Amino acid sequence: MALSYKDMLVELENKTGYMEQAASEKPFKIPVSFFHRKPRAVGTFSIEFIFSEIRKRLDDVVESNTQFSTYQSNGIWKRIYNAVEASFRQSTVNHITGDVNYLALFLNGKKTILTIHDCYFLYWVSGMTRKLFKKLWLDIPVNKCKYIVAVSEATKSEIIKFTDCPPEKIRVIYSIVSDNYQPSPKQFNIDKPNILHIGTAPNKNFERLAEAIKGLNCKLTVIGKLDKEKTTLLEKNGVDFSFVYNISDGEVLEQYRQCDLLCFTSVYEGFGMPIIEANAVGRPVLTSNISSMPEVAGDAACLVDPYNVEAIRAGLLKIINDKDYRQQLIGNGYENRKRFDIDKIADQYYQLYKEVSEA
Structure with a gap:
C-alpha cells in the first residue's frame, strides 16, 4: 500500500533521528600526527616501540597518522627537508615523539606536543656545535610547542635548567615497559653470578x-x-x-x-x-x-x-x-x-591530546 505524504514525513523523521543517535553514540577520534625519526639500520628502537604500543591502546579514541621522516637526522639539509615535510603532515594534534625535536620548526606550535627523553646530547658536543644543537633541539622547540612531555622529573629539571621553560608547561609522563617482560624465577648462582x-x-x-x-x-x-x-x-x-x-x-x-x-x-x-x-x-x-x-x-x-x-x-x-x-x-x-603500566601511560597521553584538541 502506498504511503501518504504525512506517513512519508514521519518515516523520514524516524530514520533521521536514528541516524543522528547512532552518530552521537560513535566515539569521536582525535586526529593525531605522530612524528618519528627515520630508524637507523643499527641502534635502539625504544621510542618507536613506546608509541606503537600507545597507539594500540588508544585506537578507539585516537585517529593515528604515523609519520616517519624521509631522511635520517644527519646534516643540516636533510634535517631542513624533514622539518618542512612535517609541516605538510599536520593534524588536529601534532606529537613529536622524540629525538627529532627540530621538526617543531614549521609546525603549528599551538597544536604540538614534544616528548623529550633526555638532554644527553648537550654533554657530548661543545662550542658552536653545542650552541646550534641547543637552539634547534631545545630552545626553539620548547618555546614553540604547546606542551613538553619529559619522561622523568630529572629530565624535566634539566629542560628547565637549560631553557628556563615554565614548569607548568612540562608534563612528566613515564616511559613504558613491554608486556613481554613477565616474572621468570631463577635460582641465583651464588658461586658465579x-x-x-x-x-x-x-x-x-x-x-x-x-x-x-x-x-x-x-x-x-x-x-x-x-x-x-x-x-x-x-x-x-x-x-x-x-x-x-x-x-x-x-x-x-x-x-x-x-x-x-x-x-x-x-x-x-x-x-x-x-x-x-x-x-x-x-x-x-x-x-x-x-x-x-x-x-x-x-x-x-x-x-x-x-x-x-x-x-x-x-x-x-x-x-x-x-x-x-x-x-x-x-x-x-x-x-x-x-x-609503568602501558594503559596508565597511554591514558595520560590521551588526556593531553584532549587538552590540545579542545584548546
Whole structure:
C-alpha cells in the first residue's frame, strides 16, 4: 500500500533521528600526527616501540597518522627537508615523539606536543656545535610547542635548567615497559653470578664496572659492542665476559632471564628502561643514586655512587651475599613495575591530546 505524504514525513523523521543517535553514540577520534625519526639500520628502537604500543591502546579514541621522516637526522639539509615535510603532515594534534625535536620548526606550535627523553646530547658536543644543537633541539622547540612531555622529573629539571621553560608547561609522563617482560624465577648462582650490563656508550660507566668486578668470581654479560680498549681492560682485570649486540627484542629479554642480576650504574640517564625491565622479570638491580635512576628505581634497586668503584663493588657484593636483601629487591621490583603500566601511560597521553584538541 502506498504511503501518504504525512506517513512519508514521519518515516523520514524516524530514520533521521536514528541516524543522528547512532552518530552521537560513535566515539569521536582525535586526529593525531605522530612524528618519528627515520630508524637507523643499527641502534635502539625504544621510542618507536613506546608509541606503537600507545597507539594500540588508544585506537578507539585516537585517529593515528604515523609519520616517519624521509631522511635520517644527519646534516643540516636533510634535517631542513624533514622539518618542512612535517609541516605538510599536520593534524588536529601534532606529537613529536622524540629525538627529532627540530621538526617543531614549521609546525603549528599551538597544536604540538614534544616528548623529550633526555638532554644527553648537550654533554657530548661543545662550542658552536653545542650552541646550534641547543637552539634547534631545545630552545626553539620548547618555546614553540604547546606542551613538553619529559619522561622523568630529572629530565624535566634539566629542560628547565637549560631553557628556563615554565614548569607548568612540562608534563612528566613515564616511559613504558613491554608486556613481554613477565616474572621468570631463577635460582641465583651464588658461586658465579651472571651480571648483565646494558650499553657501552660513555654514560654507561663501563670502565668503572670493569674495575669494580676485578677479582670477583662472576660472569659479565654485556649487551653492546665492545671495542678493543674495553676487551683489553676486561682481560687485564681477569674478568670472564661475553657480549652480544644488534640482537632482537626477544633475545634481549632472554638475556634478562639468563642473568642473576642487572648492573646499571650509568652516570647519566633520561629514564633508565633496563631498571624496569629487570624489575619485571624478577632480577635484583644495582643502579646509580644520581640522575633519573633513583626516581625510576624507587626502593626496587640497590643505589650506589657510580663514580666510586668501591661503592659499585660493595653494592654487588651485598646483592650476591645477602639472600634476604635480594628477595626484598625482587619483590619491590614487581611492585615498582606497576608504575609503568602501558594503559596508565597511554591514558595520560590521551588526556593531553584532549587538552590540545579542545584548546
